[in-house]
Amino acid sequence: MQDRRRWSVRKLVPKVIQWLAPAECLLCRETHNDRGFLCADCQRTLPRNEHACQRCATPMSHSKLHIPGAPRRSRCPACHVRPTNCERILAPFLMQGTFRELLHLWKFQNHPQLSTLMACLFATNTAVQAQPQHRQQNLNEHRILVPIPTQWHRQLRRGFDHTWLLAHALRPVLGRETRVRPWLRNTRLRRAQHRSNRADRWENHSDRFIAAAGTEGQHITLVDDVITTGATVGAAAAACKAAGATSVEVWALARTPATAHAG
Ligand SMILES: [Zn+2]
Ligand SMILES: [Zn+2]
Incomplete structure (x- = not known):
């Protein structure tokens, strides 16, 4: 019982800190309540080498020439x-x-x-x-x-x-x-x-x-x-x-x- 209470306090404290002092996103400078240096939006929209x-x-x-349904080439020429x-x-x-x-x-x-x-x-x-x-x-x-x-x-x-x-x-x-x-x-x-x-x-x-x-x-x-x-x-x-x-x-x-x- 005591253990469970200690765990819930351990989870709650960072959440309260985030709520009281939200972080500033390094890229868009907006404050956010996500953990880390970037807000969820900036992290999601980083340009990926897909x-x-x-x-x-x-x-x-040349993937823009890709025909829908056809298999993609896995290696470059x-x-x-x-x-x-x-x-x-x-x-x-x-x-x-x-x-x-x-x-x-x-x-x-x-x-x-x-x-x-x-x-x-x-x-x-x-x-x-x-x-x-x-x-x-x-x-x-x-x-x-x-x-x-x-x-x-x-x-x-x-x-x-x-x-x-x-x-x-x-x-x-x-x-x-x-x-x-x-x-x-x-x-x-x-x-x-x-x-x-x-x-x-x-x-x-x-x-x-x-x-x-x-x-x-x-x-x-x-x-x-x-x-x-x-x-x-x-x-x-x-x-x-x-x-x-x-x-x-x-x-x-x-x-x-x-x-x-x-x-
Ligand atoms: Zn951001
Ligand atoms: Zn290659």
């Missing part, structure tokens, strides 16, 4: 002809609109506490690209998370390493056995990639990373924030495979729509 290649997560914009270094890329959001705003708040406006929100958004939205019946298995079968390393001068400027925090924020979602390992190292200093053009990025990708010996024989999951051309994660996956990784999967929050690649 019609994406199931292998490389490239948004398939490039994945049919080109071998890739990783088994699969998951990227549940599109880097545009409100998701871009949210990512900029987290990454460039010094809000490391949003890493937990980012991890939860990834975990609750990856079903759009995984087979629903295998969703839990897909999220749990790879337990070594390797963040794509951020260069030290960018970490210094931002005040934190966003991919490292994101990987750690994913751990509680995936289970205790999940490990985060700093097994990738940048081999050279490069100018900020978000300012370089697409051609530069393809030129720069070779020998860009080196993977630690611990990678050998492991199922590696690379963690990144946004995939634009795929050159960075491709180079990181190649380094892991060269070091003997059994499989490499990539988890990113978002993928840039095809038309925005040059930016």
Whole structure:
């Protein structure tokens, strides 16, 4: 009886606090009584990468030509002809609109506490690209998370390493056995990639990373924030495979729509 009363008090207190001091949504600035950083409306309308290649997560914009009733293509034309270094890329959001705003708040406006929100958004939205019946298995079968390393001068400027925090924020979602390992190292200093053009990025990708010996024989999951051309994660996956990784999967929050690649 006493236990039951304690439980109901424990549930009631946060509800009363929410009612007395409603939270402000990070995106629309409206007050709301939902738990978390975003109101339910903003969370529901985040741009999702719903019609994406199931292998490389490239948004398939030609889906507007889809004939109702016909089966959707599961892979993009490039994945049919080109071998890739990783088994699969998951990227549940599109880097545009409100998701871009949210990512900029987290990454460039010094809000490391949003890493937990980012991890939860990834975990609750990856079903759009995984087979629903295998969703839990897909999220749990790879337990070594390797963040794509951020260069030290960018970490210094931002005040934190966003991919490292994101990987750690994913751990509680995936289970205790999940490990985060700093097994990738940048081999050279490069100018900020978000300012370089697409051609530069393809030129720069070779020998860009080196993977630690611990990678050998492991199922590696690379963690990144946004995939634009795929050159960075491709180079990181190649380094892991060269070091003997059994499989490499990539988890990113978002993928840039095809038309925005040059930016
Ligand atoms: Zn909102
Ligand atoms: Zn593809």
